[in-house]
Amino acid sequence: MHLFRSEEHVGRWLEQQGYTAGATINAEKLCDLAHAWWSDRLAPDWRPHARDQNQAILERLGLTGQFWQLP
Amino acid sequence: MPGTGTRLAGPVRALMDDRDIQIRNHVYRRFVELGRAPTFAELEAELGDEVRPALCRLHDAHALVLEPDRTEIRMANPFSAVPTPYRVEAEGRSWYGNCAWDAFGIPAALHVDGHVSSACPDCGEPIEIDIRDERPFPDEHVFHVVVPAAHWWDDIVFT
Numbered sequence: 765m766h767l768f769r770s771e772e773h774v775g776r777w778l779e780q781q782g783y784t785a786g787a788t789i790n791a792e793k794l795c796d797l798a799h800a801w802w803s804d805r806l807a808p809d810w811r812p813h814a815r816d817q818n819q820a821i822l823e824r825l826g827l828t829g830q831f832w833q834l835p
Numbered sequence: 836m837p838g839t840g841t842r843l844a845g846p847v848r849a850l851m852d853d854r855d856i857q858i859r860n861h862v863y864r865r866f867v868e869l870g871r872a873p874t875f876a877e878l879e880a881e882l883g884d885e886v887r888p889a890l891c892r893l894h895d896a897h898a899l900v901l902e903p904d905r906t907e908i909r910m911a912n913p914f915s916a917v918p919t920p921y922r923v924e925a926e927g928r929s930w931y932g933n934c935a936w937d938a939f940g941i942p943a944a945l946h947v948d949g950h951v952s953s954a955c956p957d958c959g960e961p962i963e964i965d966i967r968d969e970r971p972f973p974d975e976h977v978f979h980v981v982v983p984a985a986h987w988w989d990d991i992v993f994t
Binding site: 765766767768769770771773774776777778780783784785786787788789790791792793794795796797798799801802803805806808810811812822830831832833834835 | 851856859860863864867896897898912913920921934935936937938939940941943944945946951953955956957958960962964966969970971973974975976977978979980981982983984985986987988994
């Protein structure tokens with residue numbers, strides 16, 4: 765789960781590493797995802813997210829399809 | 836969080852109880868205060884003998900990640916106990932995120948602005964991003980996930 769300068773750099777890195785491409789999102793969406801996923805992490809009344817809660821976060825941000833399906 | 840799958844081989848995740856969650860919250864508070872993970876010795880001194888089994892249950896429940904060979908914290912996501920390529924500064928302190936997502940998650944968890952320092956894995960060029968009012972500046976960078984969501988926890992350290 766890395767940050768890159770651009771999609772071109774992602775492509776080159778994947779080739780160098782021999783990895784199959786996964787999913788790329790922009791920094792704005794990563795920021796939205798981070799806030800939705802982690803903003804309650806230090807709350808005194810924190811409770812673990814259920815799988816469906818996390819899936820709903822992904823779907824709300826348009827992160828859908830097989831790649832983003834949680835187990 | 837059992838990322839490596841090698842530490843505890845139980846077939847079913849032990850359930851956390853309310854006391855486990857209190858211990859988990861204590862770990863997180865100390866992580867924020869110290870700018871590093873509290874050690875097992877520190878936690879045992881602060882909380883007593885119940886810490887070891889509680890940490891193991893929390894690890895099994897993916898509420899934090901222990902090192903594969905000892906009861907020391909490796910991750911209290913989004914915080915990393917070990918240095919990573921994702922350094923985060925906020926409110927005059929600094930931490931490491933486990934990955935880019937977690938690095939953006941540290942200001943989110945703290946509910947403050949922050950700064951993420953990293954480098955492009957392809958070319959090594961520094962990447963410096965301010966997070967202000969929940970937005971990244973600059974915003975031209977991209978984030979890539981190799982592992983599909985269904986397999987994130989197969990090896991959370993790699994993910």
